[in-house]
Amino acid sequence: MSPPPSERERPAGQPPAAPTRTDRVARLASAFIGGPFGDHAVDPPRRRYWIPIRVILLTGLIAFAVNWLQKYPCSAGGWVDWQQYTSACYTDIRALWGAERLNEGAVPYRDHPVEYPVLTGWFMGVLGQIAYRVGAVAGTDGGPIFWHLNAIVLFICGAAAIAVLHRIRTDNRRTDLPGPDPDPALVHSRPSRPWDAMMLAAAPVVLVTATVNWDLFAVALAMPFFLYWQRSRPVMAGLFLGLAVAAKFYALLFIGPLLVLALRQRRLLPALQATATAAIVWAACNGPVAYWWPESWMRFFELNSERPVDWGTGWYVLRGVTGWEALWDSEFVNDLYLVCFALSCIGIAALGFFAQRKTAGGAFGLSAPSNEDIVPRLAQLCFLVVATFLLFGKVWSQQYVLWLLPLAVLARPKWGFFLVWQAAELFYFFSFYGKMLQVSAEDGRGIPEGLFLAAAASRWLAVAVMCALVVQEVLIPRLDAVRSLPLRPKPTAPTPPPRGTAAPAPAAAP
Structure with missing residues (x-):
């Protein structure tokens, strides 16, 4: 029996896309390593060891090592003279060692309410127990042990996310084809793009945010959802989606686009299978904690509803620029946020359902x-x-950029504006600690409020422009690098006759 379409290998004969031929920034940067991929080069190159995945993973490990060094000054704890802000090395992992009573051997949810979803709570709890017991046996503070353990495991999660993204782009299969057994030539009509994973491995913001919190754990759980969905395995996709939601709630937002595209393609069953599996997995992770320690389990939901406008959000910038006093009211902001987000989701759903659909008789009917x-x-x-x-x-914490990074690479793998966005994120990252120093220290250190508002506004605008560019490529698919569709030829103007020649005589009227 022939293997199912999800298990078939990519047909031979189509070389991977070379970044220096498809991306202007990669082409310019290649001048430092010998120039762009040449016309007479072996395609694909005959590599024995330094194949793309190994080069990409090495780059990611170097980035994680730099992050380790950047956070190391704060790993010992006992921060004095606002060292966590002056060195920009603050990490929730080290701060919550004491705040969540992990230094006392407390078990999350049972002994102390935790402000994170269940899987993240158990993640910190398991490593917390190891660090507490090792510290007790060694007669030393378990805090540094806890931070280093978390850093190692999070780096493994980051490497796993990079490897999965590489696998997604190496296959680069289409999922919009009808029927249970589509033509393999159409399934693999997009070129392989293994080097897209380098954008995640070499993203500048990873250098400073990889271990601020436990978000890399959730990212590593979310990425296989896209891989298994691309391979037409909805149950496995739903399994990882449920685990990702149990780690960080942002992955719950994937269900809406999944159902919209399923409705558009009239293939609801796989999407419902993935959604149902995700719901079962999430319930299995949360059920025991919700049953045995309901008050601790509810802490995450209560905190998110009670939190006021956080530093660096769009509402904070709007309040700072306009002085709108109503934005101090968390309930008012909650309502305003829900309205804006709901309207945005309706617009995205309409974009996903109607973009590029053909019209029949003036009404939306047959698809292309x-x-x-x-x-x-x-x-x-x-x-x-x-x-x-x-x-x-x-709320828009600095580490939330890790949620967007792999999605941005999958949605729009182009280095140009991606680096502009990364620069805006770095500007905000360091400005945030300047602002924290300004409100915490009493000796006038820190940055002025205007500079912090400019940094927060630049981050907001950069993400908004990224959204606009993605929308543009949805509306004009030939601009999408993932599809690699040939651009339509522009109509050429007629060549003017040489000077001194008589214009052709007009044709006689019929």
């Missing part, structure tokens, strides 16, 4: 031919939903 690669991609809609959630949310 199935062999045309014009259906919006799942990653594009997921990026838009998560991005608008952050743009209109009342």
